[in-house]
Amino acid sequence: VTAVPAVALLAGIAGVPAEVLEDHEVGAYFADLADAMNQLGAGDPALDAADEPFDPAWPEDAPAEGPSQP
Amino acid sequence: VSVPTDLGHGTILATAAALRSRQVRAIDLVQAALDRIERMDPVLRSWVVVDGERALAAARDADRDLATGSDRGPLQGIPVAVKDIIDAAGLPTRCGSSVLRDAGPAARDAPVVARLRAAGAIVLGKTVTQEFAAGVLSPPARNPWDPARTPGGSSGGSAVAVATGTVRLALGTDTGGSIRIPAAAVGVCGYKPTFGSLPLAGIAPLAPSLDTAGPLAASVADLWVGWRALAGLPPAPAPARDDLRGVRIGAPRGFFRGRLQPGVADAFAGAAALFAEIGADLVEADWADAARARAAAYVINRAETAETVWRAVGGDAPRLDAVNADLRTRVLAGRLVPAVAVTEARRARRAIRRSIADHYRAHRLDAVLVPTLPAVAVPADDPVVRFPDGAAENAGVAFTRLTMPFNATGQPVLALPCGFADGLPVGLQLAGRPGDDERLFAVAAAWEAAAGWHHCHPPLPHESAP
Numbered sequence: 194v195t196a197v198p199a200v201a202l203l204a205g206i207a208g209v210p211a212e213v214l215e216d217h218e219v220g221a222y223f224a225d226l227a228d229a230m231n232q233l234g235a236g237d238p239a240l241d242a243a244d245e246p247f248d249p250a251w252p253e254d255a256p257a258e259g260p261s262q263p
Numbered sequence: 264v265s266v267p268t269d270l271g272h273g274t275i276l277a278t279a280a281a282l283r284s285r286q287v288r289a290i291d292l293v294q295a296a297l298d299r300i301e302r303m304d305p306v307l308r309s310w311v312v313v314d315g316e317r318a319l320a321a322a323r324d325a326d327r328d329l330a331t332g333s334d335r336g337p338l339q340g341i342p343v344a345v346k347d348i349i350d351a352a353g354l355p356t357r358c359g360s361s362v363l364r365d366a367g368p369a370a371r372d373a374p375v376v377a378r379l380r381a382a383g384a385i386v387l388g389k390t391v392t393q394e395f396a397a398g399v400l401s402p403p404a405r406n407p408w409d410p411a412r413t414p415g416g417s418s419g420g421s422a423v424a425v426a427t428g429t430v431r432l433a434l435g436t437d438t439g440g441s442i443r444i445p446a447a448a449v450g451v452c453g454y455k456p457t458f459g460s461l462p463l464a465g466i467a468p469l470a471p472s473l474d475t476a477g478p479l480a481a482s483v484a485d486l487w488v489g490w491r492a493l494a495g496l497p498p499a500p501a502p503a504r505d506d507l508r509g510v511r512i513g514a515p516r517g518f519f520r521g522r523l524q525p526g527v528a529d530a531f532a533g534a535a536a537l538f539a540e541i542g543a544d545l546v547e548a549d550w551a552d553a554a555r556a557r558a559a560a561y562v563i564n565r566a567e568t569a570e571t572v573w574r575a576v577g578g579d580a581p582r583l584d585a586v587n588a589d590l591r592t593r594v595l596a597g598r599l600v601p602a603v604a605v606t607e608a609r610r611a612r613r614a615i616r617r618s619i620a621d622h623y624r625a626h627r628l629d630a631v632l633v634p635t636l637p638a639v640a641v642p643a644d645d646p647v648v649r650f651p652d653g654a655a656e657n658a659g660v661a662f663t664r665l666t667m668p669f670n671a672t673g674q675p676v677l678a679l680p681c682g683f684a685d686g687l688p689v690g691l692q693l694a695g696r697p698g699d700d701e702r703l704f705a706v707a708a709a710w711e712a713a714a715g716w717h718h719c720h721p722p723l724p725h726e727s728a729p
């Protein structure tokens with residue numbers, strides 16, 4: 194399988210017409226996505242925090258000096 | 264409590280008191296709203312369907328119930344609007360899409376609508392949304408402050424219905440800012456509650472791991488009444504405080520203040536100064552992960568939106584030709600987003616939620632204060648944000664830049680009007696801790712009372728500008 198058929202196969206798996214791959218607007222879409230991926234900082238050790246247990250309700254988050262006035 | 268002399272702009276509590284003293288009837292409120300729609304909608308085009316007959320019948324029932332002492336609380340007899348991606352029994356949910364133009368009436372209310380009706384609210388009809396809630400313009404709706412401009416989106420019709428005093432309360436949804444963006448663009452209040460705190464059944468999904476339903480209203484007090492009902496909580500007095508002494512509010516610069524139109528920057532600076540004047544401690548601490556949070560929400564949004572809209576068209580690529588060109592591209596391209604991008608974005612989101620919690624704890628913050636939009640509402644025929652340095656940014660990108668980070672964190676965020684630039688509304692966001700709604704509302708109410716921007720209403724189309 195060469196590179197070009199692989200991309201076409203990918204589009205086929207996604208149910209996307211192959212000509213979409215030539216669309217300028219789709220190119221712009223992926224340029225924006227690439228920017229976002231750069232901002233995500235994939236590989237940044239800071240993201241290792243994602244692998245530690247954490248309750249999204251912030252239960253551990255009481256301010257050190259207690260909450261300010263309710 | 265004063266009797267509302269203008270049926271459109273009396274607060275919910277004042278109107279509720281007038282209903283109970285029989286100085287006004289629910290049927291008068293509904294009729295006034297219908298009259299207002301008839302007068303304005305040819306210009307503002309914010310309603311998809313108006314359910315006048317059933318609303319009038321519900322109003323008669325409310326008047327009868329109140330007269331016999333059957334009291335369900337402050338929303339009883341109050342007309343409300345519902346964004347057209349949310350099911351209301353007996354009305355079609357078309358999601359602003361020609362793909363669903365033949366949709367039949369919904370068999371039942373979405374739970375959030377059912378809760379409003381259980382509290383006595385009267386559903387007046389469905390309001391315009393951007394197609395499948397995927398965008399920030401809400402065509403064909405227009406901005407009441409300048410009908411050549413958009414009202415923002417995607418809950419644009421609901422925001423216009425509130426801004427014009429047609430209803431005091433409207434339902435919206437927020438995946439990347441879709442409650443807060445139109446609230447800012449038309450000068451009303453909006454609330455994105457803590458992610459997961461309100462049921463989403465009966466609401467067309469956009470990006471399920473980010474979607475949030477919530478209210479839009481003309482004041483913090485009205486928003487409180489609406490939020491309590493939506494959350495299935497009994498009515499309770501709005502939290503109040505005389506000043507903000509002892510309240511610590513983060514005021515980050517960097518990402519959130521880096522690129523604003525000058526008039527927006529000035530209005531926001533004035534709003535921030537007022538927080539300090541009434542006693543708040545403003546803490547100028549940047550949150551280092553704001554751009555990362557926006558990026559995570561963006562990537563997740565793109566992937567999930569592609570999947571939900573694809574399913575809405577039945578997984579049929581040719582049928583997708585019926586949706587607008589931008590959304591079609593977004594769906595087709597979104598189906599090709601690599602899995603690694605989505606898994607990395609979800610991983611980043613988990614780290615970001617820890618990061619924002621650490622930020623609040625490190626600086627002992629009660630809330631964070633940032634602008635809602637970097638610009639005022641854009642022209643409908645040229646939806647581009649322009650900055651003095653000549654830079655131009657697509658409204659879809661610019662308008663979600665400062666709202667999306669909080670969809671990644673899942674925090675509750677209040678959006679409030681905070682002034683004007685070039686005659687158009689400017690808004691701020693006040694982001695709280697998850698589940699800490701009461702504190703957030705109390706802080707917002709104190710500031711709103713001092714600022715008074717919620718008293719500003721747009722001229723109706725038949726009126727001249729002030």
